[in-house]
Amino acid sequence: MNSICKSCPKADLDQNFNIKLKDHNEFVIALAGNPNVGKSTVFNALTGLNQHTGNWPGKTVSNARGIYKHKGKRFVLVDLPGTYSLLANSVEEQVARDFICFGKPDATVVVADATCLERNLNIVLQIIELTNKVVLCINLMDEAKRKGISVNIKKLEKKLGIPVVATIARKGEGLDKLMDKTYNVALGLETTSPKQIQYPKIIEDKIEKISKQLQDTLENKLNSRWVSLRLMEGDTTILESIYTFMLNKENTYVEEEGAYIYGYQ
Amino acid sequence: MDISENRDEHNLIRDLKDTLDKEKNEQLKDIIVSSIYAKAEEIASDVVVKESNRKIDWDQKLDDILTSKYSGFPIMFLLLGVIFWITIVGSNYPSEMLSNLFFGIEDHLTGWLISISTPQWLHGILILGIYRTLAWVVSVMLPPMAIFFPLFTFLEDLGYLPRVAFNLDRLFKKAGAHGKQSLTMSMGFGCNAAGIIACRIIESPRERLIAMLTNNFVPCNGRFPTLIAMSTILLGGLVASRFSNLAASLFVSVLVLISVIVTLAISWLLSKTWLKGVPSSFTLELPPYRKPQFGRILYTSIIDRTIFVLGRAVVIAAPAGIIIWLLANINVGGISMLNHSAAFLQPFANLIGLDGFILMAFILGLPANEIVLPILIMSYMSEGAMLELNSIRAMKELFIANNWTWLTTLNVMLFTLFHFPCGTTLWTIKKECGSNKWTLFSAVMPTVVGVTILFVITQLVRFLGLA
Numbered sequence: 001m002n003s004i005c006k007s008c009p010k011a012d013l014d015q016n017f018n019i020k021l022k023d024h025n026e027f028v029i030a031l032a033g034n035p036n037v038g039k040s041t042v043f044n045a046l047t048g049l050n051q052h053t054g055n056w057p058g059k060t061v062s063n064a065r066g067i068y069k070h071k072g073k074r075f076v077l078v079d080l081p082g083t084y085s086l087l088a089n090s091v092e093e094q095v096a097r098d099f100i101c102f103g104k105p106d107a108t109v110v111v112a113d114a115t116c117l118e119r120n121l122n123i124v125l126q127i128i129e130l131t132n133k134v135v136l137c138i139n140l141m142d143e144a145k146r147k148g149i150s151v152n153i154k155k156l157e158k159k160l161g162i163p164v165v166a167t168i169a170r171k172g173e174g175l176d177k178l179m180d181k182t183y184n185v186a187l188g189l190e191t192t193s194p195k196q197i198q199y200p201k202i203i204e205d206k207i208e209k210i211s212k213q214l215q216d217t218l219e220n221k222l223n224s225r226w227v228s229l230r231l232m233e234g235d236t237t238i239l240e241s242i243y244t245f246m247l248n249k250e251n252t253y254v255e256e257e258g259a260y261i262y263g264y265q
Numbered sequence: 266m267d268i269s270e271n272r273d274e275h276n277l278i279r280d281l282k283d284t285l286d287k288e289k290n291e292q293l294k295d296i297i298v299s300s301i302y303a304k305a306e307e308i309a310s311d312v313v314v315k316e317s318n319r320k321i322d323w324d325q326k327l328d329d330i331l332t333s334k335y336s337g338f339p340i341m342f343l344l345l346g347v348i349f350w351i352t353i354v355g356s357n358y359p360s361e362m363l364s365n366l367f368f369g370i371e372d373h374l375t376g377w378l379i380s381i382s383t384p385q386w387l388h389g390i391l392i393l394g395i396y397r398t399l400a401w402v403v404s405v406m407l408p409p410m411a412i413f414f415p416l417f418t419f420l421e422d423l424g425y426l427p428r429v430a431f432n433l434d435r436l437f438k439k440a441g442a443h444g445k446q447s448l449t450m451s452m453g454f455g456c457n458a459a460g461i462i463a464c465r466i467i468e469s470p471r472e473r474l475i476a477m478l479t480n481n482f483v484p485c486n487g488r489f490p491t492l493i494a495m496s497t498i499l500l501g502g503l504v505a506s507r508f509s510n511l512a513a514s515l516f517v518s519v520l521v522l523i524s525v526i527v528t529l530a531i532s533w534l535l536s537k538t539w540l541k542g543v544p545s546s547f548t549l550e551l552p553p554y555r556k557p558q559f560g561r562i563l564y565t566s567i568i569d570r571t572i573f574v575l576g577r578a579v580v581i582a583a584p585a586g587i588i589i590w591l592l593a594n595i596n597v598g599g600i601s602m603l604n605h606s607a608a609f610l611q612p613f614a615n616l617i618g619l620d621g622f623i624l625m626a627f628i629l630g631l632p633a634n635e636i637v638l639p640i641l642i643m644s645y646m647s648e649g650a651m652l653e654l655n656s657i658r659a660m661k662e663l664f665i666a667n668n669w670t671w672l673t674t675l676n677v678m679l680f681t682l683f684h685f686p687c688g689t690t691l692w693t694i695k696k697e698c699g700s701n702k703w704t705l706f707s708a709v710m711p712t713v714v715g716v717t718i719l720f721v722i723t724q725l726v727r728f729l730g731l732a
Contacts, residue, residue, distance in 0.1 A: 087298075090468045118309035125301050148316035156312040197304050203296055233294040 017078075017103050026074045027186045030100055032127060033111035034120050035082030038139045040064075041169040042111050043079045046179070063095075070179045075186070078105065084119075086126045087235065094237055100130055101222060102245035106186035107133045109178070114144035114151050114166070128162060128194035130226050135181045136164045142171070161195040196225075206232055221246060324554055328428065332551075337432045342518055344425075348416045350514035353493055356408035363407065367400035386594075394590030394643075395583050401639045407575060409490050414566035417455075422557040426451055431551060433525070440529045441536030443472035446479075450528060453480045454521075456487075457686055458693040465697070471540050475532050477694055478707050481686040482528040482714075484521065487634035491681050492517050494638065498661045499674040524682050527714065585629060585636050589643045603644055617716055618676040618723030620668070627680065632688045637681070672726050676719050683715030 033039045044051075047066025054063055064079040080099055081092035100108055110127055112120035117138070128134050138151055157164045163181040167174030184190035198204070210231060211224035218224050222242070230238045330336055371392060378388050420426060433447035445467050453460030460480040467473040484492055493513070500512040592603040600608075607621030614624045622644045630637035642660065645667050664674070685708040686694070695704040 117313050118305050121305035121308055122301055125304055147322075150314045150316075152312040152314070156308070159308045159311065197300055199300050200296060203293065203300070206293070229297060233297060234291070 017099060026076055027106040028076050028078065028103065029182055029186065030078050030080055030103065030105040030108040031111065032080045032096055032100065032108055032123065033082060033137075034084055034113065034123060037082070037111050037113040037120065038169050039079065039082055039111045042109075042137060042139060042167070042175070042178075043077060045169050045172055045175055047077055068179070070183050073183065073187075075182070078103070083123065085123055086130070087230075087233070094241075097238075098241050098245065100127060102241065105133075107135060107182050109135045109137055109182055111137045111139050111169075114138045114140050115147055115149055117151060124160065125197060128160065129196060129229070130223055132162075132192050132194050133185050134162045134192065134194065135178065135185055136160065136162055137174075137178050138164060138166045139169050141166050141174075142168045159195065161193045163190065163192065199229075203229075203232070217242070218246075327554060328551060331425070331428045332431050337428075341429060341432060342522065344420070345521060346515050346518040348413065348420075349493065349517045350511060351416060352409050352413045353497060353514050353517075354510050355412045356493075359408040359411075360404055363404035364400065367404055371396060371400065389594060390587055390590055394586040397586070397643065397646075399579055399583060399586070401642060403575065403579070407571070409493055410486070410571045410575065411567065413489060414486070414571050415562055418562045418566040419557055422562055424551075424554045427551050436529055437532065440533035442475045442532040443467045443469060446472070446476040446532065449476045449480060450483055450525070453483045453485060455485065457481050457483075457485045457690040460485075461690060461693045461697055471536075474698060474703065475535050475540055477698060478535065478703065478710065479528045479531050481690060481707065481711050482531065482683065483524045484682055485634065487687065488681050489517075490635070491638050492520055492678055494660070495674050495678045495681070496520070498664065499671055499678070501658075501661065520678060520682060527683065531710070531714065585632070585640060586643065588629070589640055593644065607644070616723070617680075617719035618672050618726075619680065619719070620673070622667070623673075623677060623680075627684055630687075631685070634681070634687050672723065672731075676723065679718055679722070680715050683711050683718060685709075685712050 031039060031043055043064065043066060046068045048068070050068065051064060051066040053065075062081075066077045066079070068075050068077060078099065080096040083090070083093045083096050086093060086097040086100070099105070108127055108131060110124050112124060124134075124136055136156070138153065138156075141151075144151065151166070153164050153166050163185065165174055165178045165181055167178055169175065181190070185192060199207070207225055207228045210228035214224045214227055218227065227238060227242075331340060374396065375388065375392055378392065383391075430447040430451055433450070434444035437444050437446045446464075448466065449460050449463045451460075452463045457480050460483075461477050464473050464476045464480070467476055496513040496516045497509070500516055501509045589603070592606070593601050595602050597605060603622075603625070607625055609621070610624045611621035614621050623641060626637050626641035626644060629640050642663065645663055685691070691704060691708060694707050695701070698704065
């Protein structure tokens, strides 16, 4: 029953993502990133023993949530499955994407591995296309130093247009700053302006065309540029998710029609 | 249901239909993804500074060699060959020792049974049926397993197996299958049933099914002893004795290579026919090389693998021993039932260069591949000539006495690779895919492949008059 509080944006969190908030002053933070970057270390360091694990509704993907307090506010940290992209190639990627898209977290913290930043940036770039409330956490700085790798944090901040924090989660270094930045972004004290990727003209033209068609349905609740890109790639799972999470409908029609379009049986 | 909203959905989909053109999507997806990658590269090259000539990255250096396009495959092949060589050379002596021990015990047991005046038929079942089979299974299979498994586990612990998967990934993609199939196939070398359960890591149902249906093409632990023994017999006769072990181990490696090639070929065929589609992509992360933990290696390989496989063989071989002994000793019309069945299978078996007994052994060996060879030996031995079997050489003499040629040996090896999966594997396939149809297919398809290969080779060799 989602009709109890239609006006407040966090009403669907419980129903769709199993997340119960005590009051509307709690902030929801998503924790995303590649596998093996110390995401769980960050999660554990921030939340300590205040954790709860379960499954995503209807999925066999495990889901960990934890609570931490910072500057007198409560934050619910949601540990998303470690993924290399948000392109919905797997259940994990779909879960991560759906939460960032439809769970509407107050901020998303992306954890990246300093020793192989280039590969980790792919998911960062995909997430800042979707939402501008993003904080990037460059973890494993000690390992990078050992390998003779250094990352220019200031420059990276400028290039991406979002706050970037260097951490060594294992030793707890940089986590205070990470919580500060997350606090600022979640409460809207610090405005971010993510630099969007400019695609070749053929893509940009299509984005413009498709996003016009989408605007009525999405009603600014979801970034239409991003949805256009996914549709262009032939990803129908995003349509299913829109119907499930935004329109709260059975998505059988989409499945049938999608199957028809793609010629699957 | 709200009609107006319902119409919205329909309209959205319909409006978008022009956009959702599958062929074009693939191209667009490539452009989009490469734009993201290019951007990531651009940013990273700008903000990351890597100190050059610091410490040499040994992992990287090693990976450059082990996963290189050119040296990756030869090294894989060589390592495999070395493992088989050590196994073959190392297991000859302990095998003979064990078998002498067991047959010494058999004499004592027989003497004791006679002293308490056990009836002849009971002695037959207990000693000639059950005990002999068990003695055979343990003495022939234990030494190679106790050597092969620790070596294999050593490579696994070292971190080499992910590199193997990495090398093979490209080929599986080309075959229209999922790159992760290289991992599930590698697991199949251990146990096909385990390999099939491992197919859960493949997300796409189409690719998972391909991986499950073709997993059985690579030989599992239960079949390696047969392959090793047969290879020793075959090449012991063809190559000078000094090199026969080396040749035998190389030949087993070649067989493994063939099994991988057939896996790829059938995967390709399936993805072009019944299971059409485009392979999906994934990222394979190579873990760092680790110092192997020898204690753990010995534990996993001896307890988890050797004892497990041997235990299964023993548990299944004992009742099979009774059945074989009964079949060989119950006469109908003056001829044993075993002979009847073998004679029935003989015409077909002959076409594919086997004989009725061999085919019977494979059929009766359905519960576990480990017992095919023991069944075969028991069938031959129950035919009067009660020779004591205490070495591979004696086994060879037994086979020659039963009209085996080099072609028969080769065919047995190939049929060991390519026939229906064992009972456990079939049951696992049924559980994992939930379809009777595909389970049946997974049994029939490899058999058809095997019979075809054997038929062609046999007819060709006979036509050329080579055997």
